[in-house]
Amino acid sequence: MVFLSEPPPTQADLHFSLFGFPVRISPWFWGVSILMGIRSGGPQELLTWVGVVFVSILVHELGHALAMRYFGWNARITLYAFGGMAAYESNSAMQQGQNSPRSQILISLAGPAAGFVLAGLVVAAIYATNRSFYFFFTTIGQGPYLDNPQLILLVRYMLFVNVLWGLVNLLPVYPLDGGQVSRELFMLFNPRRGIVQSLWLSVIASGAAAVFGLMLMESLYVGLMFGFLAYSSYQTLQAYLRGGYGGGRGW
Ligand SMILES: [Zn+2]
Known part of the structure; x- marks a missing residue:
C-alpha cells in the first residue's frame, strides 16, 4: 500500500497459492475494506463490497505477478491495509529476469489491465444473460429485474472498483x-x-x-x-x- 509499509507476518494472516504465486492476506486488509464499505448499507451489502474489493485487488496484483513471471521473475502477492502489492520474490535472482524499461512499463500496466479485463468479463456476462446493461444503473427497486438486488449491487461494485481502481492507478x-x-x-x-x-x-x-x-x-x-x-x-x-x-x- 501507499500509506503503510508491508506489515510483519501475524497469526491472523491468510496464506494460499494462486497460479503458483504465494499469496498473503493481512488482517489489516479486511479491516480497511470493511471501513471503506461500512456506509454501503446492511451486512449483506457490506459482504458483497468486501468480496468485490478482495477479488478485484487480487486480480490486479495477479496481473502484475503474471507479467513479472513472463519476464522471468518469481513473484509473491500481499494484500494489506489499503490495497495490495506484487513483489519480486527475494529468492529470485534478479539477473534472470529482464530488467528493461519495456518490462517495467508492461509489469506496471498489467495490474490495471487485469482489472479492465475483469470489468470487461462482467459486461460480457451481462450481455450473455440477455440483460440490459442500463438496468444495472437504474435505481434498485424500479424496472423489470427486481429479482436480485444483490446481483445488481455485485455488478455495480465490480465495474466501479475495477474501472475506477485501474484509472486512479494510471495517474x-x-x-x-x-x-x-x-x-x-x-x-x-x-x-x-x-x-x-x-x-x-x-x-x-x-x-x-x-x-x-x-x-x-x-x-x-x-x-x-x-x-x-x-x-x-x-x-x-x-x-x-x-x-x-x-x-x-x-x-
Ligand atoms: Zn498496481
Whole structure:
C-alpha cells in the first residue's frame, strides 16, 4: 500500500497459492475494506463490497505477478491495509529476469489491465444473460429485474472498483502504477533528469487530484489521500535531490 509499509507476518494472516504465486492476506486488509464499505448499507451489502474489493485487488496484483513471471521473475502477492502489492520474490535472482524499461512499463500496466479485463468479463456476462446493461444503473427497486438486488449491487461494485481502481492507478503519481510508467518514460527520454521530472509531475498530478477530490467530488478521503501522495512525492523528490532515493513499488 501507499500509506503503510508491508506489515510483519501475524497469526491472523491468510496464506494460499494462486497460479503458483504465494499469496498473503493481512488482517489489516479486511479491516480497511470493511471501513471503506461500512456506509454501503446492511451486512449483506457490506459482504458483497468486501468480496468485490478482495477479488478485484487480487486480480490486479495477479496481473502484475503474471507479467513479472513472463519476464522471468518469481513473484509473491500481499494484500494489506489499503490495497495490495506484487513483489519480486527475494529468492529470485534478479539477473534472470529482464530488467528493461519495456518490462517495467508492461509489469506496471498489467495490474490495471487485469482489472479492465475483469470489468470487461462482467459486461460480457451481462450481455450473455440477455440483460440490459442500463438496468444495472437504474435505481434498485424500479424496472423489470427486481429479482436480485444483490446481483445488481455485485455488478455495480465490480465495474466501479475495477474501472475506477485501474484509472486512479494510471495517474502519473508515485507510487501508483502510473507513477512507475511515468518514471520509466521520462528516464527513456532524459536519463539524467528523468526521475526529477517524473517526481515533479507526481507532485503536480497528485496535488491536482487532491484539489479535484476536495472541490469537485467533495470527498475528504480522496483529498487526503492525494494530498498525502503529493506530500510524499515532494519528500521523495527532496530525498532524491540529496542523493538518497531508494525506490519502491506499491499498489
Ligand atoms: Zn498496481
